[in-house]
Amino acid sequence: MCPGGAGGARPGRLTRVPPRSAPVPVPAMASKLLRAVVLGPPGSGKGTVCERIARRFGLQHLSSGQFLRESLGGGGEAGALAQQYLERGLLVPDHVITRLMMAELEKRREQHWLLDGFPRTLGQAKALDGICQLDLVISLNIPFETLKDRLSARWVHPASGRVYNMDFNPPHTQGVDDLTGEPLVQREDDRPEAVAARLRKYKDAAKPVMELYKSRGILHSFSGTETNKIWPYVYTLLSSRIPPVLPEEEH
Ligand SMILES: Nc1ccn([C@@H]2O[C@H](COP(=O)(O)OP(=O)(O)OP(=O)(O)O)[C@@H](O)[C@H]2O)c(=O)n1
Ligand SMILES: Nc1nc2c(ncn2[C@@H]2O[C@H](COP(=O)(O)OP(=O)(O)O)[C@@H](O)[C@H]2O)c(=O)[nH]1
Structure with missing residues (x-):
């Protein structure tokens, strides 16, 4: 069962209206x-x-990538090991990332959460199965050329993980994070040489993960070249599972 989760009951499945005299259940x-x-x-x-x-x-x-990048600065053994993989755009071994993510999920037993970048392999998906029953998997299908263009124009604020793109969401001042005023950097693994290898590796590792979630009926795929066009569909899907706290239009 998920940490803090309610086991088998799926959100959005409470469709039967109770008789008037019955106590009103808390909606799933x-x-x-x-x-x-x-x-x-x-x-x-x-x-x-x-x-x-x-x-x-x-x-x-x-974000598993962000947790990994944060672990690099800690001086620990896991961080030193992970650094060698990140620099080359390779996936860190399953047991390293799994241990890291399980510890982070354990801290958030009572919160709704959304995982970005984990699981990346079948091994990681099986480890996640051991502690959690997923409700929803969103898959983004974007053409290869679009991915290459976006990554070469991506700038990040390392401390927070905030991302910018010179065309799509540029910072207010070039080269500087909007909130902290600190410098933005380009990730080493966003260099064109590393990108092609990362994309190849992603494909190989992700295929069985997608098949697993598809077979369970929880995979929802969205294709396109623009996040703003995909977003309304994602918003509608999420709204069917959890009440929004802000309206869709405000990006
Ligand atoms: N489950 C994961 C997640 C991340 N990584 C490592 O962390 C890097 C950065 O991860 P992330 O921020 O998720 O970036 P990517 O998915 O590679 O790239 P992006 O942010 O562009 O999606 C990956 O390239 C990989 O080396 C990993 O090994 N295993
Ligand atoms: N041009 C363009 N850039 C986008 C769009 N959506 C996201 N980006 C940018 O593309 C880059 C990759 O997006 P990101 O969210 O980091 O993707 P991730 O690697 O899958 O986490 C970032 O620089 C984003 O700002 C889009 O629709 N158009």
Whole structure:
């Protein structure tokens, strides 16, 4: 069962109207903790979509890539090991990322959450199964050329993970994070040489994960080249599972 989750009851499935005299049950939609995953290749907009979902629906956005990058600075053994993989655009071994993510999920037993970047392999998906029953998996299908263009124009604020794109969502001042005023950087693994390898590896590892979630009937795929066009569909899907705290239009 999910940490803090309500087990088998699925949100949005409470369709029978009770007789007038019966006590009114707390709707599953309000009481069940949502466990969702966003899948997609590097540059597909997972972080962008997750941020929007997190803000509109009051979910915790948990980015495995961001947790990994934060672990690098800690001086620990796991961080040192992970650094060698990240620099080369390779996936860190399943047991390393799984241990990290399980610890983070354990801290958030009582919150709705949305995973970004985890699980990336079948091994990771099985580890997640061991602690949690997922409600929803969103898959973003974006053409390869679009991914390459986006990643080469991506700038990030390392401390927060906030992402910018010189065309799509540029910072107010070039090269500077809007909230902190700190410098933005380009990730080493967003260099064109690393990107092609990352995309290939993503495809190989993600295929069985998607098949697993498809076979369970929880996979929802969205295709396109623009996040703003995909977003209304994602918003509608989420709204069927959890009440929004902000309206859709406010990006
Ligand atoms: N489950 C995961 C998640 C991330 N990573 C490592 O962390 C890096 C950065 O992860 P993330 O921020 O999720 O980036 P990507 O998905 O690679 O790229 P993007 O943010 O562009 O999606 C990955 O390239 C990979 O080296 C990993 O090994 N295993
Ligand atoms: N041009 C363009 N850039 C986008 C769009 N959606 C997201 N981006 C940018 O593309 C880059 C990758 O998006 P991100 O959310 O980091 O994707 P992730 O790698 O899947 O987490 C970032 O620089 C985003 O600002 C879009 O519709 N058009």
